[in-house]
Amino acid sequence: PTYPFQHERYWPTASPARGDAGALGLVPAEHPLLGAAMPVAGSDAVVLTGRLSASTLPWLADHTVHGAATLPGAGFVELAVRAADQAGCDRVTELTVTTPLVLGAHEGTTVQVWVEAPDDEGRRAVTFHSRPAAAEDGPWTRNATCVVTSSAGDPPAPPALRWPPEGAESVSLDGWYDDTGQAGVSRGPLFRGLRDIWRLGDEIFAEAELPAPAPEARAYGLHPALLDAALQAFDASAEDREDAVPVAFDGLSLHASGASALRVRLTRSGPHTLSLAAFDEDGEPVITADTVDMAVPEAGHAAVAPSSARRESLLRLEWPEVPEGDVPPAASGERWAVVGPDDFGLAAALAAGGQSVAEAAPSLSEAVGADGAVPDIVAVPVPAEDGADVAGAAHRSAARALELVREWLADDRFVRSRLLFVTRSAVTTGAERPAAASRTGPAAAPQTAPVWGLVRSAQAESPGSLLLVDVDGTAESAAALSRLPALLDAGETQVAVREGTVRVARLDRLPAEEFAAEPAEPGTGEAAEDAEDATAEWDPHGTVLITGGTGGLGAELARHLVAVRGARHLLLASRRGPDAPEALALRAELTAHGADVTVTACDTADRTAVDALVAGVPSRHPLTVVVHAAGVLDDGVVPSLTGERLDAVLRPKVDGAWNLHEATRGLPLAAFVTYSSVAGVMGAAGQANYAAANAFLDALAQYRTAVGLPGQSLAWGPWAQETGGARAGGLTRSLSEQDMRRMGRSGMPPLTTEEGLALFDAATAHGGALLVPVRLDTRRTRTGTAVGQVPAVLRLLVPQGRRAAGDRPAGADLTQRLGAMRKSERAGFLTDLVRHHAAGVLGHASPESIDAEREFRQMGFDSLTAVELRNSLGGATGAHLPATLVFDHPTPAAVAAHLADELLGDGGESGxxxxxxxxxxxxxxxxxxxxxxxxxxxxxxxxxxxxxxxxxxxxxxxxxxxxxxxxxxxxxxxxxxxxxxxxxxxxxxxx
Known part of the structure; x- marks a missing residue:
């Protein structure tokens, strides 16, 4: 043509994947929302199941409530009608939405509809349940209940021949869809089907249709978007529009299916109650309901409604006891060494348990015997410093641990040995005596807690090489140390000994009874309890201090506290204060919502500045809540970290939190919350310094709780940004696509802002000293980890698969196979193995994209991906590989040659x-x-x-x-x- 091409995209619409339900012993449900039905053995009950996802049903994303995609009430009508059909019924009564079904932002939501056996009158109870699709073993939330029967009766009389009825007054729809969303309900294109409204006394007449050609309408009894549009007429015709949505139905019958347009008659019977009769254009009845109850969604909808999602994503660190006899005896013949002063009596306890323990050595290098014998386990006691300089002691303990770990990893003599750090009261297990009754001092020693965070991350970089044990100093615990070798041989990496009992670290979900609204398990047929507002009550007249409050998660929290939690007095502090990007715009935004906001510059690591900040809070609005969200990142694998890089990350977290603790300890605070990171609890490769800083925050919150002060640490998982990056563990940080792939492979996808703020509300309402808000995809974690290789801390959440009969240790079969190959075959086989794992680390679709002779750094490998490749190859081959593998052997071919040498001996030549x-x-x-x-x-x-x-x-x-x-x-x-x-x-x- 003589004019430029005018491009328009036509994206194909994805259809839901349908498997062969019959091959699985199920009955196909033949419905867009439900995939299969399963009769329950031994009864007349039936279960229908399906998965709701905006990727396969895009219209689901068109209905949001307070920012969260939510199945509309009309969606429950559709599910109920399909359940009634399955049971041979034609009438739905007492349908009540008890907990909104908030859809997962990522993987979708699994739904189950349980239809119970009929009672003596032929009535069947129906319950509707949901949970995130990724949470295979997570709890279910009961979202709605109803009863289905077989007594529809006669259909309603058709509307008057004249349409609209004579005398009906037209109601303007101007601004209806423009204004929608201001009260929390937002409707996308498919939910904008209301066309005309007329009003005549208590009756409302309307026309509604699906906005665009919708061939899928024939697959529904009545498309939820069309029924929702019909019910919008109730609110749209009111003088004071409220964004009310349907929450209950009674006496409902569907008379015809597949409609794409409706003529609607609504009759008001109360302020928020109506009856419904809808017909097609020929006057034939489509749907009727004796009663429909409307309600305005509460502001906390997204926080309160998805209780299952909150439970699924709100974890805590447990320390279950390991009874004596539950662990097989330790292997005999292991050699132990203790480095540094043996303040905890380790050598004596281990020797009493039959272990071979060398004399204490002053340094790691001297732990190797004069004959060159390398100990199997080197234990390093880390006593806590006494004195008031807790923050300084935390810096020094972390620096010493970093120095030892770096030295350990750099010394090839220790490649098959393990380094064990032993602390005292650095972690809180819940088994400690109250501080006043303790025989051994404070219940927590936050000054050595950074050692745990740092070593946890080092464990993630070098699996199987580093261990952690915490003791309490009692005589009973000293005796119990003899059990350590057996626990360590069983794969435990984090152990605590308390008054003679041995405990191990495990992440677990909070029990259902600790939430305000308890879900019911599918199949109970019981009505759900009303969900309560699970939000901590903070005095709106008090001042909330947020450090790091001018950007990132601090700014998001400030918006949330004002818009949802009703905060009216905010003090936002950051190093740059009003000069921070968007700080003034944020203040203007919050002020427009009725808040009194002060933005100030303050270096929280400066004790004098923090004292002045706290003293400056006006007495008429006293400081009631502190949220410490300040921090910096400087990521790098352990061998690359220096003391300076460690201190730079510790300073805003450790010094800042301790200064706030000291400055406010005499104030009657309602909450003292620190923004920590899951890195401090689980470890994160490349974030040892950040993990160390956050482990201090966790210990400080537990210390405050132990001495009777409010304290809570939220160890956040990564947060997603609208731009597609992610804010890791409470800080704004744009992650590369490679970083995002790594998080996905680890089973830790990022939280959306809505999910994160909902979890903040749930966590502060719960009040636990250390909670871990994180999205954990246990299915991906399980499938991405070899049997027996799930990190010990995740064993409650990710059950280990059974070992296959005849399984041998990693690499055993590989070594035998390699030994049977000719040298040329062996080189090609190992090179392909390296290329396969390198492609997986980089996220490439095929190993063909990996050139065997090209250097790893030219392919995009950095220090962190180099460690990931080392770990991946080590797991596949069973070889002990150095952290510097890809730097010492810079191409896949070179790594393959090194593997041949490691697995087979001299130059890769087997006998x-x-x-x-x-x-x-x-x-x-x-x-x-x-x-x-x-x-x-x-x-x-x-x-x-x-x-x-x-x-x-x-x-x-x-x-x-x-x-x-x-x-x-x-x-x-x-x-x-x-x-x-x-x-x-x-x-x-x-x-």
């Missing part, structure tokens, strides 16, 4: 004769033994065995062996090779 025997055995196994004997093969084997059987002992054993060989069959000779002579690996590396 040549042994490898040839492997091939010979494989060839013989394919032939018939008698044919082989006839061909002389058996005779030659006997002669070879006689020739290489060794020198005959004086007792005549050689003669006996020769006689056995001469009379043996071919199969017996092969068995003799395996059972009598044995298989010697790496015996002759000349091949």
């Amino acid at each position: 040549g004769a042994l490898a040839e025997l492997d091939r010979l055995e494989a060839a013989l196994a394919e032939g018939d033994p008698e044919d082989l004997a006839a061909a002389g093969v058996a005779s030659r084997l006997r002669n070879l065995l006689a020739r290489y059987g060794g020198t005959a002992p004086d007792d005549g054993a050689e003669t006996e062996v020769a006689e056995r060989i001469q009379s043996a069959s071919t199969n017996e000779v092969l068995a003799f090779i395996d059972n009598e002579l044995g298989r010697r690996t790496n015996a002759d590396p000349d091949r």
Whole structure:
């Protein structure tokens, strides 16, 4: 054409994936919202199940309440009608939405509809349940209940022949969809189907249709968007529009299916109550309801409604006791060494348990014996410093731990050994005595807690190399230390000993009874309790201080506290204060919502500045809440960290939090909340300094609680940004696509802002000293981890699969396979193995994209992805590989050569004769033994065995062996090779 092309995109609409329900023993539900039905054995009950996702049903995203995509009340009508059809019923009564079904922002939501067996009157109770699709083992939320029966009666009379009825007054719809959303309800294109309204007394007449050609309407009884549009007429015709939505229905019947347009008659019977009759354009009835109750969604809808999602994403660190006898005895012959002063009596306790313990060594290098013997486990006691300089002591303990870990990782002599840090009261297990009754001092020592955060991240970078133990100093616990070797051999990496009991770290979900609204399990048929407002009550006349409050998560929290929690006095502090980007715009935004906002510059690591900040709060609005959200990031793997990089990250977290603690400890605060990170609880590769800082925040909150002060630490998982980046653990940080892929593989996708703020409300209402708000995809964690390799801290959430019969340690079969290959075959095999794992780390679709001779750094590998590749290859091969693997061996081919050397010995050469025997055995196994004997093969084997059987002992054993060989069959000779002579690996590396 003579004009520029005018482009318009036409994206294909994804259809829901449908499997063969019949092949799974199910009945196809043949409905867009429900995939299958399953009769319940032994009763007349039936269960319908499906998955709701905006990726397959885009219209679901068009209905949001306070920013959260929510299944409309009309959606429950559709589910109820389908359930009634399945049960042979045609009337729905007492349908009540008890908990809004807020849809997952990512993976979708699984729904179940339980239809109970009929009672004596033929009535069937129905319950509607949901949970996030990724939460295979998570709790269910009961969203709605109803009863279905078979007594529809006569359909309603058609409307008057004249439409609209004579005398009806037209109502303008101007601004209806323009204004929608101001009270919390927002409707996208498919939910904007209300066309005209007329009013006549208490009756409302309306026309509604699906806005665009919607061929899928035929698949529904009545498309939820069309029924919702019909009911919008109730609110749209009112003088004071409220954004009311339907929450209950009674006496409902569907008379015709698949309608795409309706003529509607609503009759008001109360301020928020009406009856419904809807017809098609020919006057035939489509749907009727005796009663429909409307209600305005509460402002806390997104926070209160998805109770299952909140429970699923709100975890805490538990310390269950390990009874004596539950763990097999430790392997004998392990050598232990203690480095530094043995303040906790480790050597004596271990020796009493039968372990071999060397004399205490002043340094790591001196822990290696004079004969070069390297200890299997090196224990380092980390006593807490006494004195008032807690923040300074925290810096020093973390610096010492960093120095030791770096030295450990750099020394190849320790590649097969483990480094154990032992602290005292650095973690709180819940088994401590109250501070006043303790025989050993404070219940928590936050000054050594950074060691735990730092080492947890080092564990993530170097699995199996580092261990943590915390003691309480009691005599009973000293005796219990003898159980440590067995626990460590069982794969435990974080252990606490309390008054003689041994405990291990486990993340777990909060129990349902600790939430305001308890969900019911599917199939109970009981009515759900009304959801209560699970939000902590903070005095709106008091001042809320938010450090780091001018940007990132601090700014999001400020908006939330004003808009949802009713805060009216905010003090937002940050290092730049009013000069921070968007600080003034944020203040103007909050002020427009009725809040009194002060933005000030304050370095919270400066004690004098913090004292002045707190003292400056006006007495008429006293300080009642502190939220410490300040912090910085400087990521890097442990070998790259320095003392300076460690201190820079510790300073705003550790010093800032301690200064706020000291400055406010005499004030009657309602809450003292710190924004921590899941990195401090689980460890995060590349974030050892950040994890150390956040572990201090966790310990400080627990310390405050122990001494009777309010304290709570929220160890956040990553947050998503609208721009597609992510704010990791409470800070604004744009992550690369590679970072996002890594988080996805780890099973920790980011929280949306709405999810995060809902979890903040749930966590502060709960009040636990340390809670972990994080989206954890246990399915991805399980499938992305080898059997037996799930981190110990996740074992309650990610059950380990059964070991397959005949499983051998990682690398055992690989070594045998490699030994049977020729050198050229072996090199190609290992190179392909490296390329496969490198492609996985980089997120490439195929290993073909990885050039075997190209350097890793040219492919985009950095220090963190290099560690990930090392760990991936180590898990696949069982080899102990250095952290510097891809830097010492910069190409896939070079790494493959190194693997051959590690797995097979000198230069990758396995015993040549042994490898040839492997091939010979494989060839013989394919032939018939008698044919082989006839061909002389058996005779030659006997002669070879006689020739290489060794020198005959004086007792005549050689003669006996020769006689056995001469009379043996071919199969017996092969068995003799395996059972009598044995298989010697790496015996002759000349091949």
